[in-house]
Amino acid sequence: MRWTKMMINTLREDPGDAEIDSHKLLVRAGLVKKLAGGLYTFLPLGLRSLHKVERIVREEMDATGAQEILMPILQPAELWRQTGRWDTMGANMFRLTDRADHQMAMGPTAEEEVTDLMAGIVSSYRQLPVTVYQIQTKFRDETRPRFGLMRSKEFIMKDAYSFDVDAEAADKTYWTMYHAYERIFARCGLKATPVQADGGDMGDSMTHEFHALADAGEDGIAFCEGCGYAANLEKAQCRVDAAAGAPCPPAxxxxxxxxxxxxxxxxxxxxxxxxxxxxxxxxxxxxxxxxxxxxxxxxxxxxxxxxxxxxxxxxxxxxxxxxxxxxxxxxxxxxxxxxxxxxxxxxxxxxxxxxxxxxxxxxxxxxxxxxxxxxxxxxxxxxxDLVTVREGDLCAQCGRPMTIRRGIEVGQVFKLGTKYTDAFKAVYKNDQLQERVMVMGCYGVGVTRTLQAVIEQSHDKDGIIWPASVAPFQVVIDLLDPEDEAVAGIAFDLEARLEAQGIDAVVDDRLERPGVKFKDADLIGFPVRVVVGAKGLAKGGVEVKGRAQPKEAMRLVAPDAAADAIRELLCA
Ligand SMILES: [Zn+2]
Missing domain, CATH: 3.90.960.10 (YbaK/aminoacyl-tRNA synthetase-associated domain)
Known part of the structure; x- marks a missing residue:
């Protein structure tokens, strides 16, 4: 891909409304552009990364046997009334009325929709277990949209829903999903930690949130180094020593x-x-x-x-x-x-x-x-237990002092039990032909949020440092003398060789000073930078350097050896 054929829109100034680094970098690197508060357009570079995150999510979901579907964003109010959530979702849910006066919701999630679907499809234990998922736009009427894609009104979620014959089978599915989530975030280059959480509105049983640890995170998490206990602050418990006060005089x-x-x-x-x-x-x-x-x-x-x-x-x-x-x-x-x-x-x-x-x-x-x-x-x-845990409180499991850290919630796995399947009479017949209610789980990944969390965890003062798996392009080839045909030929030849090996590269063929190209390459954060110029070639080669490496790590390699050197850096 040639830079001059792509709409790449980097900015020198931070956007005025950005409070955290990843939000600033998303906009400055030209990955997204703001339409209005909480609404962003994905530009070509950002969309490339987004598609890579989606591909990883899809591959890991498919590997568990989950099947992809796509459900409507518009959901009839009747579905939400059946579980009582039409009232309890409150002002966070976008609602509208169609011309025939039917009330609808712009889906913030889809438990009702999917349970209604499965109640109409599953009738026998032979069809179970079954897990379906979709990668779909979700809506939330945020009081105060902020932090870019972190708290926006419209975002992309992967939501999966499992249906099992009983609680034991549902438990197995839960842990299958839990481990799939560990792989998804690891493959995205994200350090995400599973923490115990409160089921809240969604169900009363076990749930884990996956948090990308980052100082800019909105959620507090209590950690115990001693036994590995991790829970969000809504849920975290601590050990309490009985007050056992001495007798005191009358009040x-x-x-x-x-x-x-x-x-x-x-x-x-x-x-x-x-x-x-x-x-x-x-x-x-x-x-x-x-x-x-x-x-x-x-x-x-x-x-x-x-x-x-x-x-x-x-x-x-x-x-x-x-x-x-x-x-x-x-x-x-x-x-x-x-x-x-x-x-x-x-x-x-x-x-x-x-x-x-x-x-x-x-x-x-x-x-x-x-x-x-x-x-x-x-x-x-x-x-x-009615207080919020704080730094130094003793772990409820092992008694050692806990620490509090900040996290960005990028995923969550829930055991839902039969809350929704009861409401929708989602039943199947077992091998004795007796009717049983299906047991459910649900599993979300904030796809757009994951993308931003990667940036929040991986950047420096010059820009983003993309993991190779989700970078818009894995390699940038800075062509310093685009008008010199011999030099340009070497750059485009290298690009073609990389593409043939499944490595995507963009050639910066602009008539710009080297300094401008280097600044943009660092800002956007391509994992590997190759400099192809007449001066370097006179010295015997092209310069190759990883984005995360210091200047001194730059290597001069013969053009023929460049692809190997690049692959080494990408695999490191
Ligand atoms: Zn502990």
Missing amino acids: EEIHTPGAKTIAQVSSFMGVPGDAFVKSLVYVADGTPVMVCVPGDRDVNEVKVRRHLGAKTVALADYDTVLAATGANAGSVGPVRPADAKLRIVADQSLKGATGRIVGANRDDYHLKNVDLARDAVIADADYA
């Missing part, structure tokens, strides 16, 4: 005028934050609930929702807090709330805690010497 009210936050009360009283109990009022499925955690910890709303078995959990408004406790936020606590029926739940580390300071449920007052077992009304079963 005593103290005036704390104007002190609303833990930090303010703590400095007002001159005691550390962990002496306090932080109490927050939430509304869970319409009912107020007080959640108590140690003063220096954060409430984990996912854990609260899970403990309460609620669909939604959100902080209560001003009036609700006052009605439930008798005070405004800042003075509320787990002792004598105005609403005697208010359910109070507390983090497990507070069980048996004594000598704590809590809000008095009276504006501008706190209580000290609080013994939670004696003074608060918290059922034994309502002490649960």
